[in-house]
Amino acid sequence: MNFLNKKKGNTLQSEPSVKKHHKHDVNLQKNATIYFQVGLILCLLFAYGLLEMSFQTVDTTIPEMGFVDEPPTEFSMDSYQVYKEPVDEPVVEKKKAPTDSPVLEVIKNTDPSTETTDTFLSEVTSDAKPNLNASDIHVVDLPDDPINIMLVEKVPVFPGCELATNNEQRRACLNEKVTSFVKDQFNTDKGQAIGLQGLQRIFVNFKITKNGDIEILKTRAPHPNLEAEAQRVVNKLPKMKPAQHGNKSVDVLYTLPIAFQVEY
Secondary structure (H helix, E strand, O other): OHHHHHHHHHHHHHHHHHHHHHHHHHHHHHHHHHHHHHHHHHHHHHHHHHHHOOOOOOOOOOOOOOOOOOOOOEEOOOOOOOOOOOOOOOOOOOOOOOOOOOOOOOOOOOOOOOOOHHHHHHHHHHOOOOOOOHHHOOOOOOOOOOEEOOOOOEOOEOOOOOOOOOHHHHHHHHHHHHHHHHHHHOOOHHHHHOOOOEEEEEEEEEEEOOOOOEEEEEEEOOOHHHHHHHHHHHHOOOOOEOEEOOOOEEOEEEEEEEEEEEOO
16 A cells, blocks of 8 residues: 555656656747758858849950061152243343453554565465365254153053053053062061061152153152162063153153051
């Protein structure tokens, strides 16, 4: 009996402790659920904040490499000057200041000479007409001044321009052929080799002779090497049919401008 009472008492004592442990487990489960929900909310907020944040992006572009073609060579005709016929200025003789003439004394001829005036005149006239042969006379042709190409009656004919019918067509064809020839022959790398930069201009004044040949008169360039290159190219121009003026072949003047760009 006592044993049953004791066992019953032990059973009554253990019931509160079991309830206490069960309550503690329930609290732990609730706390874990709350912690999980709070952590999940924080993670979502953090992820949302990352998505809403703006980051500065730096675009890095690789420069494209390419070759720059040299600009086309510029050629143009120089402005011409109107040829003016030379006007002979009248020669004005300077009047000499009057000087005192020497005083002459008249002397009476007391011993007349035996020579007569006829003898004196014969001596003078005998030497007045020397004997000349036609072979002894040499005619010297005075050089004619060259005519500007804009004023000549018939422009020189460049090879390939024979079909031109008038002077304007012949001049236009000549300019086109000369420009094309120089553009093909001129070495523009000369400017870069000597360290020049920018637009370079060269002027070559030459003469197309009455025989159709080229004769350089003057060259102007920023550097002696460019002058030499321009002269080399101009001297290679082909022989032309000479210009005509007044039914005869004449020399004509031609100014050739050459312009090209030097870039690095």
